[in-house]
Amino acid sequence: MIGIPVRLKTAASLALLGLLVLLAGIGQLTFWAPADTVTASAPSDTKAAPLTVIGQELLDHKGGPSRITIKGDGNFVLAVGRPDDVDGWVGKTAHNTVTGVSEDGKSLQVTNTEGEATAPAPAGSDLWVETESASGQLEYSWNPPADGEWSLLLASDGTKPAPASISVTYPNDTYMPWAVPLILIGSVLMAAGAALPLLSRFLGARNGGNGGSGSGTGNGTSQKPAGPFFKNQAPGGQAPQQKGGTTALRILAAGALATALAGTSLAGAQAAESPSPSSAQGASAEADVPVLVDAQLKRILEQVANAVSAGDAARDAAKLKTRVDGTELLVRTQNYKIRAKVASHQARMPVRASKLLGSVVTTQRTWPRTVVAVTQGDGNVVPQVLTLRQSAPRENYKLLATAPLQPGTSFPAIPLGGTQQAAAGDKTGLLYSGTEAMAALADRLTKPGSAFKDKLVEGTGSPYIADVLDYQADAVKAGSSGTFKFTHTPVPADTLVYRTSDGGALVLGRLDFVFTTTPKAEGDTLIADKAAAVLAGGESTKVGLSQTFAESVAIYVPPAGSNDPMKLVAAFRGLVAASFK
Incomplete structure (x- = not known):
């Protein structure tokens, strides 16, 4: 019991x-x-600075923030860029950097860097993949726009203090x-x-059935209980x-x-x-990561196309300068001057961004940075190769050169995710270096019997090389009173080389095509054509006429060991100078 x-x-x-x-x-x-989330805030005594940087360490903390709350006085902008892009923009400007979270998870770690008191306003820069504008307060959800590391930049107009009241909320992984x-x-x-x-x-x-005194096996022999539960059995059961x-x-x-x-x-x-x-x-x-993502490149091309359209419509080179530079600025400026007096002179091909057919984006992250795009749109009979350059972090990309793709020629395949840029004189893994390819084209355009005739070819339809050689031959035939000289000279500073998917290279650059005419006899008069007369300032001369055309070209160079010839991918020329001498 x-x-x-x-x-x-x-x-x-x-x-x-x-x-x-x-x-x-x-x-x-x-x-x-x-709690499901934990929030860390910047110290209230953070020193004022015109720029604030939120670094990769903070964006990586606990797998990334779910929300970033920013408060500031008046209008400000948040920009998303690669860490080196953000550092390039900041430069020597005084700034705060939010580097991480304190051990207790309640405070943001902020370091202050002394420097220049102002910086340009970051809004509108080509460096940023994304920007968000706010007034007073911004609730921002962080989502990496692509693989790799990123940083955030906060600023007002670059002269006033950047927002310093920052709190970051993370999922609580306790x-x-x-x-x-x-x-x-x-x-x-x-x-x-x-x-x-x-x-x-x-x-x-079980115990009662096996150990009772009145039980047995029927032969009168008593049995001992067995098993571990019955060892040391106590009296009473x-x-x-x-x-x-x-x-x-x-x-x-x-x-x-x-x-x-x-x-x-x-x-x-x-x-x-x-x-x-x-x-x-x-x-x-x-x-290595490319210097631009697709969204950036498309936005840049739209802005370049708009600037060129405005300049072309007004025939005003001043409207080009925000987005056009180098060879293209020179060619269009002179084209406007000629067309102002010679209505029949051909306009430059319009620049369009409506259809992006291909791109060459380098992984070379130092400045200057140069990228290439192949576009087509209204007014482009064939696709057009555009070369753009960003000279420094705080400058935007500008159009350097345009050249239509040669009919019957395909644009070389470029590695996805960006490609390497090689030095112009680097022949490693290539049949020819960029410098050698440009020199070969110069020789090919100058001499009908060039040694590179079979080593550098072009497509059919409207071949540029054949057209230049015919133009030079016709000039000689027509000019009975003059002596003619033609030279095509590469401009080394403009030569760019990008690796292609097959191990070859795409070479882009400029040649200066100089066409010089001198009288055969003293006292002979030379008559300049209408376009040259505008730039030379007269229609005739007894001393001689020099005309310079800028030739924008692109050449494909096969990899080393290949038996294939080089190919002229794109080419176009524009008259940029004329003078009597």
């Missing part, structure tokens, strides 16, 4: 203990669980390691409490039942502990196997 209440008390104790442990585990996942084990232990203990009376009753029934209950408790407790340890080990293993976001991003950051 004494054993029954003890068993019930033990079972009740196990069930109650299990319930408490279960509730403790559930509590760690619910009402005792930490781990509650005992939640699952406690739930498992509690569940097992409750099950043990429910099972203990049944187990003890079963063991008691009660102790074996109580011992059985205690042993059952031990077995169930051991099972609960093993289950809990297994749950803890599994959770630890899962945590250990989870890759660190920062390490994965660090590996990506080591790789």
Whole structure:
């Protein structure tokens, strides 16, 4: 009679203990669980500066922020760019840099760098992949625009202090390691409490059937109880039942502990196997990345096309200068001058951005940076190759040269994700260096019997080389009173070389085509054509006439070991100067 209440008390104790442990585990996942997010704020005494940079370390923290809250006085802009782009823009300007989060997760770590008191307003710069403008406050959700590392730049107009009130909210990754084990232990203990009376009753029934004094095998021989539960049996037959209950408790407790340890080990293993976001991003950051993403290039091309359209419509070179430079600015400026007096003179091909057919974006991240685009739109009978350059971080890309793609010629394939830019004189892995390719084209255009006649070819339809050679031959035939000289000279500073997918290269550059005419005899008069007369300032001369055409060209160079010839991919010329001498 004494054993029954003890068993019930033990079972009740196990069930109650299990319930408490279960509730403790559930509590760690619910009402005792930490907040879903944690917010860190910049110190209130952060020194004012015209620029504020939020670095990669902060954007990587805890897998990246879910929200960035920025407060400032008046209007300000948030710009997204590569870290080297942001550093290039900041330059020597005084700035604050938000580098990370304090150990307690409550404060942002901010460093101040002394420097120049002002900077240009960053809004409108080609460096930025994205920008957001705000007044007073901005709630910003961070999403990397592409692989690799990124930084954020905050500024007002570059003269006033940049916003310094910044708070960053992250998902709370606080781990509650005992939640699952406690739930498992509690569940097992409750099950043990429910099972203990049944187990003890079963063991008691088994003991009574095997050890009673009036029982036997029928041959009069008494039997000893066997098994671990009946060792050291106490008088009265009660102790074996109580011992059985205690042993059952031990077995169930051991099972609960093993289950809990297994749950803890599994959770630890899962945590250990989870890759660190920062390490994965660090590996990506080591790789070369292109200087522009597609969205940037398209935006830049639209702005360039708009500027050229405005200049062409007004025949005003001043409208070009924000987005056009170099050879193209010179050619269009002179074209406007000629067309103002010679209505029949051919206009330059319009620049369009409506259809981007291809691009060459370098991974060379130093300045100046040069990229190439192949576009087509209204007024472009064939696709046009555009060369653009960014001279410095705080300057925008400008159009340097345009040349129509040669009919019957395809544009070389360029590696996805950006390509390497080679030095003009570097012949590594190439049949010819960029310098040699430009010299070969110069020789080919000058001499009908050039040694490069079969080594540098062009497509069919409207071949540029054949057209130039015919133009020069016709001039000689028609000019009975003059002596003619033709030279095509590469401009080394304009030669660019980009690696193609097949191991070859695309070479872009400029040749100066100089056409000089002198009288055959003293006193002979030379008559300039209408276009040359505008730039020379007269229609005739007795001393001689020199005309200079700028030739924008693109050449494909095969890889070393190839038996294929070089190919002229694109070419066009424009009259840029004429003088009597």
